[in-house]
Amino acid sequence: MVVFLLISLSPVIILGVINYGNAERQITSETVSKLNSLANIEEDATKVVLQNSLERLESFTTRLQLKIELDKFNTSQDTKSQEFINNLILQVKSQIPSIKDISVLNTEGTVVASTVKDEIGTDHANDEFFLRGTKSNDVSIFFKDTNSVASLYLVGPLVLNGKIVGVAAITSDLSSVYSITSAFSKSSATGESYLLLRDQNGDALVLTPLRFEPDSVLNTRIPKEELNRPATQALLGNEITMTDAIDYRGRTVLAVTRYIEGADLGLVVKIDREEATGPLENLKYLTIVSTALGGVAIISTSLYLGKSLSLPVRQLRDKVKEISKGNFDVVGAPIVSKWDDEVGELAIHFDEMRKNMKSMNENLQHLVQEKTKELQAANTRLESTNMSLQSLNKVLEEQKEQLHEADAIKEEFSAMVTHELRTPLVPVIGYTELLLDGTLGSLTEKQRETVKVINTSASSLLQLISDLLDARKLELGKMKLEKREASAKELVEHCVNAFKPLAQAKGIHLTTKVEQEQFNDRLMIISDAKRIRQVLDNLVNNAIKFSPANVGKIEVSVKKEDIRGGMLFAVKDNGTGIPKNKQHNIFQKFYQADTSTTRNAGGTGLGLAISKGIIEAHDGRIWFESEPGVGSTFFFSIPASLNSSVAITG
Amino acid sequence: MEHILVVDDNQNILNLVELILQSSGYDCTKANSARKAMELLYDKNSNYDLILMDLAMPEMSGIDVLKKLKQDGLLNKLRVVFFTASSLTDEEKEDLRKIGALGAMRKPFTKAELLGFVREYIR
Numbered sequence: 001m002v003v004f005l006l007i008s009l010s011p012v013i014i015l016g017v018i019n020y021g022n023a024e025r026q027i028t029s030e031t032v033s034k035l036n037s038l039a040n041i042e043e044d045a046t047k048v049v050l051q052n053s054l055e056r057l058e059s060f061t062t063r064l065q066l067k068i069e070l071d072k073f074n075t076s077q078d079t080k081s082q083e084f085i086n087n088l089i090l091q092v093k094s095q096i097p098s099i100k101d102i103s104v105l106n107t108e109g110t111v112v113a114s115t116v117k118d119e120i121g122t123d124h125a126n127d128e129f130f131l132r133g134t135k136s137n138d139v140s141i142f143f144k145d146t147n148s149v150a151s152l153y154l155v156g157p158l159v160l161n162g163k164i165v166g167v168a169a170i171t172s173d174l175s176s177v178y179s180i181t182s183a184f185s186k187s188s189a190t191g192e193s194y195l196l197l198r199d200q201n202g203d204a205l206v207l208t209p210l211r212f213e214p215d216s217v218l219n220t221r222i223p224k225e226e227l228n229r230p231a232t233q234a235l236l237g238n239e240i241t242m243t244d245a246i247d248y249r250g251r252t253v254l255a256v257t258r259y260i261e262g263a264d265l266g267l268v269v270k271i272d273r274e275e276a277t278g279p280l281e282n283l284k285y286l287t288i289v290s291t292a293l294g295g296v297a298i299i300s301t302s303l304y305l306g307k308s309l310s311l312p313v314r315q316l317r318d319k320v321k322e323i324s325k326g327n328f329d330v331v332g333a334p335i336v337s338k339w340d341d342e343v344g345e346l347a348i349h350f351d352e353m354r355k356n357m358k359s360m361n362e363n364l365q366h367l368v369q370e371k372t373k374e375l376q377a378a379n380t381r382l383e384s385t386n387m388s389l390q391s392l393n394k395v396l397e398e399q400k401e402q403l404h405e406a407d408a409i410k411e412e413f414s415a416m417v418t419h420e421l422r423t424p425l426v427p428v429i430g431y432t433e434l435l436l437d438g439t440l441g442s443l444t445e446k447q448r449e450t451v452k453v454i455n456t457s458a459s460s461l462l463q464l465i466s467d468l469l470d471a472r473k474l475e476l477g478k479m480k481l482e483k484r485e486a487s488a489k490e491l492v493e494h495c496v497n498a499f500k501p502l503a504q505a506k507g508i509h510l511t512t513k514v515e516q517e518q519f520n521d522r523l524m525i526i527s528d529a530k531r532i533r534q535v536l537d538n539l540v541n542n543a544i545k546f547s548p549a550n551v552g553k554i555e556v557s558v559k560k561e562d563i564r565g566g567m568l569f570a571v572k573d574n575g576t577g578i579p580k581n582k583q584h585n586i587f588q589k590f591y592q593a594d595t596s597t598t599r600n601a602g603g604t605g606l607g608l609a610i611s612k613g614i615i616e617a618h619d620g621r622i623w624f625e626s627e628p629g630v631g632s633t634f635f636f637s638i639p640a641s642l643n644s645s646v647a648i649t650g
Numbered sequence: 651m652e653h654i655l656v657v658d659d660n661q662n663i664l665n666l667v668e669l670i671l672q673s674s675g676y677d678c679t680k681a682n683s684a685r686k687a688m689e690l691l692y693d694k695n696s697n698y699d700l701i702l703m704d705l706a707m708p709e710m711s712g713i714d715v716l717k718k719l720k721q722d723g724l725l726n727k728l729r730v731v732f733f734t735a736s737s738l739t740d741e742e743k744e745d746l747r748k749i750g751a752l753g754a755m756r757k758p759f760t761k762a763e764l765l766g767f768v769r770e771y772i773r
Contacts, residue, residue, distance in 0.1 A: 415736060415737075418735075418736070418737065419706060419734075419735045419736045420735075422735035422757060422758065423660060423663070423735045423757070425758050426660070426662075426663050426666065426735065426757045426758040426759075427660075427662040427663055427665075427666050428758075429758045429760075430663075430666040430670070430758065430759070430761070431666060433760060433761055434666075434669060434670070434673075434761065437761065439669070439670075439673050439761075440669075462758060466737075469737065480739060480741075482739065482740050482741070
């Protein structure tokens with residue numbers, strides 16, 4: 001129905017549009033020709049203003065007396081000459097109202113005379129107006145003065161006998177230019193003209209006030225890339241007419257552009273398209289009303305025709321709707337057709353089709369019911385399987401939890417055992433120490449020896465407890481490393497200082513060797529310093545134990561292993577050494593090369609196994625070189641890497 | 651004379667600590683349970699320069715005592731340090747500090763270690 005209406009209305013609409021288009025074209029061309037003549041007038045007027053400025057400048061720079069006095073002042077600094085020039089420029093200023101100020105500069109760019117007293121003596125050697133003024137007469141430097149009013153510099157060289165003696169700089173206001181560009185805006189609602197100059201980037205910079213943007217002077221910029229803007233086209237030197245240009249307000253405008261050569265200025269004269277085509281509004285209403293009237297006539301005719309045709313079609317549609325819902329038994333009123341024609345035939349065939357579909361549907365339903373039963377049975381089987389899997393899963397979960405619990409209990413147990421074993425050792429070690437240091441009175445030599453044995457044994461037992469706990473943690477991978485930055489140099493030195501008394505007591509020479517690449521290099525490593533110290537202590541303690549009294553020499557050293565900052569530690573002794581056939585077992589638990597020394601040297605037999613575990617937990621390596629009868633050196637290295645895991649595996 | 655309250659459920663350890671402290675010129679009061687310690691600390695006339703307390707005690711642990719003191723607003727007047735036969739990680743020591751303890755020391759200890767520790771934390 002809607003399509004039909006559109007088709008029948010289209011000739012009316014097309015005629016209206018053509019009519020409207022013709023009128024629009026005519027009005028546009030009239031407006032454009034008006035804009036063009038305005039642009040020509042304004043271009044000429046602007047050129048005249050610039051020409052006048054140039055002439056004004058020339059009449060100043062050719063004043064002979066001025067140049068003679070300036071030359072005199074340049075050579076003799078005669079204040080009379082300066083006074084003469086100052087008086088002269090004041091006089092010139094008072095005669096010509098558009099001149100704001102005049103300055104005369106020497107060839108170095110320093111102001112010699114000026115109508116602005118503060119200017120005298122200031123240096124403009126690097127300013128653009130001075131540099132241009134030394135070359136030729138120039139009236140194209142626009143700028144904003146201290147009151148933000150747009151102004152123009154008239155600058156030119158002062159030449160005496162073929163030699164430049166200074167530069168004249170006149171500032172002029174732009175009122176004469178403004179009066180040219182403001183004329184158009186007085187006679188229309190949106191029409192305006194404006195001048196543009198080129199900034200350092202080549203973009204257009206607005207020189208005269210914009211009608212709808214009062215603050216535009218030397219402020220509003222139009223980027224050179226925006227080619228649909230009249231300002232851009234003007235500065236490209238294109239003197240053209242634009243009927244769908246976009247202005248600074250984003251409106252579509254009719255515009256003409258001009259380019260003023262020499263001054264490198266662009267001129268735009270434009271008016272909003274809406275204002276230019278305003279008279280077309282009446283025509284538009286006329287077109288709409290006539291189209292609407294035509295539409296009403298067509299609709300009433302087609303409604304009458306449509307009713308007789310569409311009634312049977314609607315009945316058919318309602319029945320199809322019922323069938324699509326699954327109601328195949330719909331019979332209802334027979335389809336009424338005034339004409340015994342195609343519509344009547346369609347109704348008969350439709351009823352046959354309905355009956356066929358009904359029987360097909362019944363067959364299909366039967367089939368679906370059978371398949372559904374089969375699926376339900378399969379589903380029941382799956383559900384029972386799922387249930388047994390779930391219960392199995394639950395059992396597994398429970399077992400897992402129990403294992404976790406067992407682990408936690410084990411850990412708790414070893415912590416508790418350690419605590420309970422240590423507690424009774426507190427008074428044993430404490431009291432024996434007080435007995436030995438005389439706090440509890442003096443002892444006989446024999447008593448003293450006995451108490452010493454008790455104290456040493458208790459200390460060994462304490463060490464054994466700590467070692468067993470460490471070994472257990474390493475085995476379970478539960479040793480926590482508290483990695484921080486630490487100085488390897490200090491680690492070595494603190495260890496050696498702690499063992500000095502023990503070494504001295506046995507007459508062993510214990511020294512350190514720290515290879516510092518630079519002064520103040522503290523050889524930093526990331527590690528659990530306490531644990532590294534434990535390894536160092538263990539190695540040094542072993543070295544003292546197995547070194548001969550009075551001739552033993554032990555050296556503890558550290559140096560950077562590679563450029564990445566890995567650290568190599570070494571503990572070197574000249575002790576008994578390790579027999580070749582025992583060397584491969586040395587890092588095993590409860591192992592000592594010579595079982596007889598165990599009794600002599602003490603120790604738990606866990607030290608090296610724990611040391612190996614600690615170093616490997618740091619991703620490091622521990623090894624040794626040994627020659628029986630010559631001595632042993634134990635090495636371990638800690639890599640520089642910062643990202644090794646904190647929790648470790650045994 | 652500086653006055654130290656020592657709290658431990660092991661009488662032998664209490665006596666040992668008392669002996670060491672007194673031989674170095676400290677005044678020492680002993681409490682062999684957390685409850686006894688609380689009684690002494692809640693006495694308005696009490697004035698201790700340091701409280702040296704065991705961590706693991708039956709019925710009420712050292713941490714429980716500390717929390718109770720904090721709750722009752724007494725902790726800001728007291729200086730509490732712990733000693734324990736358990737191994738403490740740096741993390742655990744930090745946790746003790748967070749709830750208001752000044753420091754922690756391991757057991758067993760040498761005389762020098764105990765005196766050094768006391769000197770570090772006493773008022």
